[in-house]
Amino acid sequence: MKLTGNTVFITGGGSGIGRALAEALHRLGNKVIIAGRRRHRLDEAIAANPGMEAIELDITDPASIERAAATLIADHPELNVLINNAGIMEPDTVAGKIDEALLTSTISTNLLGPIRMTSALIEHLKTKHNGIVAYTSSVVAFVPLAVTGVYSSTKAALHSYALSQRFMLRHTGVRVIEIAPPWVRTELMNSEEAELAMPLDEFIAETMAILGTDADENVVEAAKPFRANVGPGEHDFVNGFNEQALALFGGG
Template sequence: MKLTGNTIFITGGASGIGRALAEALHQRGNKVIIAGRRRGHLDAVIAANPGMEAIELDITDPASIERVAKQLIAQHPALNVLINNAGIMQIDEVGGKIDDALLTATIDTNVLGPIRMTSALIEHLKTKQGAVVAYTSSVLAFVPLAVSGIYSSTKAALHSYVLSQRFMLRNSGVRVLEIAPPWVRTELLNSQEAEQAMPLDQFIAETMEVLGTDVDEVLVEGAKPFRANVGPNEHGFVNGFNEQALALFGAA
């Protein structure tokens, strides 16, 4: 995607990867609007980045998503990039009784939220030049972390959804990207000081370099061995499968 001159909306933009992406894109001359639930965190980010804007959003609430989408389109009609970054991760116990609140919150935030957010904005984005929908998934979409099995499964679901949406929007002018980070030093699982995790600034530098190319999947070097786990030619197989399905079912 082009890295300058966009109007970009980033969910989960008040901390971690979302904030770092927002700041990197802001520094490159884009109009950036971030969203999150915590007003104080949002205010801190925009105070540190004059010209950036923020809007409160509960990504688990369909009414909040619809309200924010309408506000964005009205106040920022040039909006052409959506980055679905909001997500939560907790340790769980898939070998035993699952905590239902953890299960529901993780699926609502990591899967239903980005699907609903994109749905609310997609018809607007179809009218814009250089339109992009991006999703922050994880290398755990390809190699699950068993002690966080719910989180890993939500990222696998998101990856599957991305493949379908990219296919269905192939002639629309809207590009669908997937950013799949490895373990990065962020607030997720209190990983800020984890030596094995990738430093956030290094991750952002590598990600921005790849994001500026024409790839559909944004992978830093440390993510590539995990991505290769699914085997070769996944996109070719998925696209061929869907071309056959269109012929069978007569869909456009």
Template sequence: MKLNGNTVFITGGGSGIGRGLAEALHKLGNKVIIAGRRRSHLDAVIAANPGMEAIELDITDPASIDRVAAKLIADHPGLNVLINNAGIMQADTVAGKIDETLLTSTMSTNVYGPIRMTSALIDHLKTRDKAVVAYLSSVLAFVPLAVTGVYSATKAAIHSYALSQRFMLRNTSVRVLEIAPPWVRTELMNSQEAEQAMPLDQFIAEAIAILGTDSDEIVVDAAKPFRGNVGVEEHGFVNGFNEQALAIFGGG
């Protein structure tokens, strides 16, 4: 992906990784538009980054997605990069009765939302040179965290969807990228102060460097053991990882 001269739309850009990517790409000379549900967060980001724009979006609402997509195409016809970053993560109970509200909100935000957002913009993106659709998955797409089983499953779904879409768009101008972060210090699971988590600024710097290459998967060094674990012998790594996680998060 070229790192400047783009018009970039980032969902969930009001905090965490979304804000970090937005600010980094803004500084590199891209036109950046961020979206989210919390207007106060969006306003804080654009106030700190003159020239950046923001639009309110409820990623769980198809009508909101269609409205935002139409406005983006009308106001920013040069739009050529979509980064599907919005997501939620909550502890759940896969060993017992699942909370229906948690299940529905997580699926709607993490799976239906990015698929619908991409669908609303894909025909436009096909008209742009060097267009990009990027999905924020997670290392938990490859090594699930059992105390957030639903979240992990949504990220596995996004990984699978990105593989399919990359193949189907192989003869177009649109590249499909997957950004798979490790545990990063963000609001998710109240991880801002977690010593074991990767500092946000470090992750953003490493991720941007890889974005500037021809790689279809943005996997920083800390994430590589998780990405490389998939296979018939994966259970030992998964079980060991979750034994360690129980000591941190509890449960089970």
């Protein structure tokens, strides 16, 4: 991914990894628009970064997503990068009865939201040179954290979706990138002071260095043991499987 000259839209950009990514890209001279539900967080971010813009977005609401997409295309027709970063993480009880509100909100935010957001912008992104769709998944997409089983499942599903979309967009100008953070010091699970978590500034520095390459997956050193758990050759196997499927069923 080229690191300058982009117009970038980042969901969940008011705090944590989303804000840190937004600020890193902003410092490089990209036009950055962030989105989230907490207006005060958005206002704090844009006040600290003159030139950055923000729009309110409820990633769980399809109508809010469609409104945001229409606004972005109208106000920023040069938009070429979408970073789906919004997410929530709560402990759950997979060994017992799952709280319905937790289940619905986690799946709506972490899985349905990114799919819907990308769907709303994908035809626009196809018209751009250097189009990018990025998803922030997690190392728990590869090695689930049992105390957050629903969250882990949404990240595994997001990884699977990114693999499918990357394959289906292989002949277009749009690249699909997956960012898979390890445990990072953010608000998720009250991890800001966790000694074993990766400092946010270190994660962003390493992530930005990888974003500047042609890598489809952004996996920092601390995350590599988790990614390796699924075994070697996953991409070749996935692509070969899908080439055979296309021969059988057509499409793509």
